[in-house]
Amino acid sequence: MIVLRDIYYVRLGTRDLDAAQRFATAVVGLQAVDKTADRLYLKSDARHHSVCYFLGDPAEQVIAFELKDWTALAPALEQLESAGVPCGPGSREEALDRHVESFVWFHDPTGNRIELVARPHDAGVRYFGSRDAGIQGFGHVGICSTDPVRDEKFWLTHFNAMVSDWIGPCPLLRVNPRHHQMALFATDHKGIQHINFQVAEIDDVMRSYYHMQKHGVKVVFGPGRHATSGGIFLYFEGHDGMIFEYSNSDRKIIESPEDHRPRQFPLDASSFCVWGATPDIAEFKE
Ligand SMILES: [Fe+2]
Known part of the structure; x- marks a missing residue:
C-alpha cells in the first residue's frame, strides 16, 4: 500500500510561457515565483509552487502527490514495478526542476503521468496573489480516464485512496480527510480535466464570477453548489483550453473515514449543481 498525504503540484506543457503567465496571474490570481527560458x-500556498508550466507540448501534463512517509519512495517503486505498472525513478536534475528532494513517476492505466514526491520544498515566503481571488491553496484535479471503473480500482488497489462519492461511474477520491483530491472523469484521452484552487468563501466565488465577465473570460460552469462536497464553485476556461475551478469544496471533512458511506449520484447536471446551473463541460454531461 502506497500512502499519499496530498496532491502537490501539476506540470503543464505550453508553447507560450508569457501567455500562460498572464492568465495564471491576472485571471487565476496565482503568484509567479520563478521564470526561466523554459x-x-x-505559487498558491505554502508550497514552493503548485503549477509549473514548461515549454513543450500542451498535451504533456503531470500530476504529483506527496508521499506520507518520505522514506517510502523505494518500496513504492518496487510495488509498482512488481505490479507491472510503467514506472521509474526521477533523476537528481529532474528533482531539482521540481523543487523536491526525490521522486518517482508512473503511468496510470489511462496513461496519465503521475509523480510521487518525497520532501517537496515549502517556500520561506508566503503566497501573495497577484489579485485578491481569495485563494487558500491547491485543492484537487479532475483526471481524464478512458475507463473510470478500471482506474478507480487501480487507485484503490495500490494507494490509500478511498471513494467519497460517485457521479455516474466517476469516483471522487480522497487520500486524506478532505472530500477529494482527485476526480476521475470518463474521456477518450489522457490529461488533466480541471485544476481546482480552494477559496475562502462564497464572496470570493461571486467576485471572481464578475471578474471573469469583466475580462471576457469564458465561464463554463457556475456559480453553483456541488451536490457531492457541498462546495460552492465556479469553472472557467484558461490558457491552452485548461479548465480552472475555484471552490470551497474541501471544507467538507470526513470525520470517520472507515464509516463514511460513499453516495452514488446519477450522471446529470443536478449532481454537479444543486442550484440548477448547466455545465458547458463535456465530461460533466451524460
Ligand atoms: Fe473540482
Whole structure:
C-alpha cells in the first residue's frame, strides 16, 4: 500500500510561457515565483509552487502527490514495478526542476503521468496573489480516464485512496480527510480535466464570477453548489483550453473515514449543481 498525504503540484506543457503567465496571474490570481527560458513556477500556498508550466507540448501534463512517509519512495517503486505498472525513478536534475528532494513517476492505466514526491520544498515566503481571488491553496484535479471503473480500482488497489462519492461511474477520491483530491472523469484521452484552487468563501466565488465577465473570460460552469462536497464553485476556461475551478469544496471533512458511506449520484447536471446551473463541460454531461 502506497500512502499519499496530498496532491502537490501539476506540470503543464505550453508553447507560450508569457501567455500562460498572464492568465495564471491576472485571471487565476496565482503568484509567479520563478521564470526561466523554459519554466514558469506559480505559487498558491505554502508550497514552493503548485503549477509549473514548461515549454513543450500542451498535451504533456503531470500530476504529483506527496508521499506520507518520505522514506517510502523505494518500496513504492518496487510495488509498482512488481505490479507491472510503467514506472521509474526521477533523476537528481529532474528533482531539482521540481523543487523536491526525490521522486518517482508512473503511468496510470489511462496513461496519465503521475509523480510521487518525497520532501517537496515549502517556500520561506508566503503566497501573495497577484489579485485578491481569495485563494487558500491547491485543492484537487479532475483526471481524464478512458475507463473510470478500471482506474478507480487501480487507485484503490495500490494507494490509500478511498471513494467519497460517485457521479455516474466517476469516483471522487480522497487520500486524506478532505472530500477529494482527485476526480476521475470518463474521456477518450489522457490529461488533466480541471485544476481546482480552494477559496475562502462564497464572496470570493461571486467576485471572481464578475471578474471573469469583466475580462471576457469564458465561464463554463457556475456559480453553483456541488451536490457531492457541498462546495460552492465556479469553472472557467484558461490558457491552452485548461479548465480552472475555484471552490470551497474541501471544507467538507470526513470525520470517520472507515464509516463514511460513499453516495452514488446519477450522471446529470443536478449532481454537479444543486442550484440548477448547466455545465458547458463535456465530461460533466451524460
Ligand atoms: Fe473540482
